[in-house]
Amino acid sequence: MRSLLAGRRPRARACLPAWGVLLTLSAVAGATVVTGRPQPYCDIENSYGASMAVLGGRHLVVGSAGEFCDFVEALDPGTGDPVWSLYDLDDTNFGSLVATIGRDVLVARLGESAPEVLRVEPATAVVRAMYEAPAPVSSIAALVAVNQRVALLDIGSAPGAGAIHMFDARTGRCCERFRIRSPSAGSVPPSRASAGAS
Numbered sequence: 736m737r738s739l740l741a742g743r744r745p746r747a748r749a750c751l752p753a754w755g756v757l758l759t760l761s762a763v764a765g766a767t768v769v770t771g772r773p774q775p776y777c778d779i780e781n782s783y784g785a786s787m788a789v790l791g792g793r794h795l796v797v798g799s800a801g802e803f804c805d806f807v808e809a810l811d812p813g814t815g816d817p818v819w820s821l822y823d824l825d826d827t828n829f830g831s832l833v834a835t836i837g838r839d840v841l842v843a844r845l846g847e848s849a850p851e852v853l854r855v856e857p858a859t860a861v862v863r864a865m866y867e868a869p870a871p872v873s874s875i876a877a878l879v880a881v882n883q884r885v886a887l888l889d890i891g892s893a894p895g896a897g898a899i900h901m902f903d904a905r906t907g908r909c910c911e912r913f914r915i916r917s918p919s920a921g922s923v924p925p926s927r928a929s930a931g932a933s
Contacts, residue, residue, distance in 0.1 A: 782831065786878075790835045790857075794818055798830035798842070805829035807842050809857065819857050836880035836904055839863060843875050850875045852887060854904070866902040869909060880904065890915070 783799040790796050794809040806822035807830045823829035823844060832843035836854065843852050846867055852875070854864040866885050868875060877888035885902045901911040 786830070786832045788833050788835045788840075790840065791838060796833050796835060796840055798833040800828045800831035800844075805844075807833055807840065821855060821857060821860055832875060832878040834878045834880055834885075836885065841878055841880060841885060843878055849873075850887075852878060852885060854885075854907075864905065864907040866900075866907050866909075868900060869912075872900075884910070 786798040808820040809818040827844040829844040834841040852866040899913040
C-alpha cells in the first residue's frame with residue numbers, strides 16, 4: 736500500500752497559485768455571522784473544498800484533489816488556520832471525497848485497480864482500514880459513514896454499475912450492496928443484494 740504523509744500543506748510551488756475564501760457561517764441568537772479568510776490552492780482546477788466534513792465538532796476537514804494538489808487538511812472554523820494536513824505523493828486523486836468516522840478521516844482516492852477509501856488517523860497518517868470498490872466500479876460519487884458502516888455510492892455507466900456499497904467500518908469487508916434502479920423503472924426502492932452477488 737502506498738504510504739501517506741502527515742505534515743504541513745504542500746508547498747505552494749507544487750500547486751496552482753490561486754486563492755479563494757473560506758466562509759464560516761455561525762447562527763448566534765438568531766443572527767448569522769460570516770467570517771472569511773483567504774485560502775491558498777482554492778480554485779476550480781484543484782477542487783479545493785469540493786468535499787468537506789466536520790471532525791469531532793471542532794475542525795472542518797477539506798479535500799483538495801486536482802492535477803497539482805492531492806491533500807486533505809483540517810481547518811479551525813473560527814480562524815481558517817490549518818490544524819493538520821495529509822497528502823499522497825502519488826497522483827491518486829486523493830481527497831476527492833472526504834468524510835469522518837469517530838476520530839478518523841475517510842478519504843477517497845484511486846487505488847491500484849479500483850477506487851478506494853482509506854480510514855486514516857490524522858495525527859499519524861496511519862491507515863486503519865481500506866474499503867475498495869468492487870468491479871466494475873470506476874468512480875465513487877459519494878461517501879458517508881453510518882453507525883459502524885461506510886457507504887460508497889457508485890453511479891457509473893458500466894454494466895452492473897450503479898449501487899450503494901456498504902462496508903464494515905472496522906474490517907473493510909463489503910457487507911451489502913443496494914442496486915440503484917433506473918428512474919424509468921418508476922418509484923421502486925433499490926434492490927438489495929448480498930456482497931459479491933452479480
